[in-house]
Amino acid sequence: MFNFSFDKRIIYIILGIMVLSMVVQYLANPGMLFSLLISVPGVLIAITFHEFAHAFVADRLGDDTARREGRLSLNPFDHLDPIGTVLLLFAGFGWGKPVHVNPRNYTRKMSMEKGEALVSIAGPVMNFLLAIIFAILYCGILKFAGISFMYSTIGGIVMDLISATVSINIGLGLFNLIPLPPLDGSKVIMPFLPFNAKQWFINNEQIFYIVFVVLWITGLTSYIITPGIQAVGGWISNLAAAIWGL
Numbered sequence: 001m002f003n004f005s006f007d008k009r010i011i012y013i014i015l016g017i018m019v020l021s022m023v024v025q026y027l028a029n030p031g032m033l034f035s036l037l038i039s040v041p042g043v044l045i046a047i048t049f050h051e052f053a054h055a056f057v058a059d060r061l062g063d064d065t066a067r068r069e070g071r072l073s074l075n076p077f078d079h080l081d082p083i084g085t086v087l088l089l090f091a092g093f094g095w096g097k098p099v100h101v102n103p104r105n106y107t108r109k110m111s112m113e114k115g116e117a118l119v120s121i122a123g124p125v126m127n128f129l130l131a132i133i134f135a136i137l138y139c140g141i142l143k144f145a146g147i148s149f150m151y152s153t154i155g156g157i158v159m160d161l162i163s164a165t166v167s168i169n170i171g172l173g174l175f176n177l178i179p180l181p182p183l184d185g186s187k188v189i190m191p192f193l194p195f196n197a198k199q200w201f202i203n204n205e206q207i208f209y210i211v212f213v214v215l216w217i218t219g220l221t222s223y224i225i226t227p228g229i230q231a232v233g234g235w236i237s238n239l240a241a242a243i244w245g246l
Helices: 008-028 030-060 082-091 112-145 153-175 195-203 205-218 220-243
Strands: none
Touching (some): 030 112, 153 220
């Protein structure tokens, strides 16, 4: 994912320190450890469907690169990126292993730039759709099983699993819409930029990578997307509740 001159080993060392610190906290707090375990299925679902959506749309546009590389798959292990997966588990935002595409293979019904934007936005859109589906499922269970189901042992675990899946999908979708390389948002905005701005963006792409790493390491990313997660989460919850008349 990171294709600039920054030494990846530094990123892995920083990530290792962050994870080790978090593991100590989790071991000292069984409640936090339980929350981590509850989030695992949501992470697998969010990353798998996000990357599959990229591969599927690229394939539909005429590029079979992802298909040849085995990425047109719903097998989670075909899509997991070590850093992105760990971040999604511990921080609520992250990424999967990038899907390789060749825009030159896209159908000529649209420009390569628009094709790239369409492929890029497919991942976040899939995450938002999954968040809506699981929110509807959550409210459906609440309506027909009753609130007492939530307070049973099995029911509580089921509802926590579904709730975590909703939150993680929202977080992954919004995070990847940040318009900084290597995230999807950097390609989504490209067709809408004036020519000069587009050229400046391309010529200074390395700087944006560094900005992204700084935001990630300092934790500022969470301050950027948390309000969005709360807003989108509230809207999805209200939509799901309205569908079931809750």
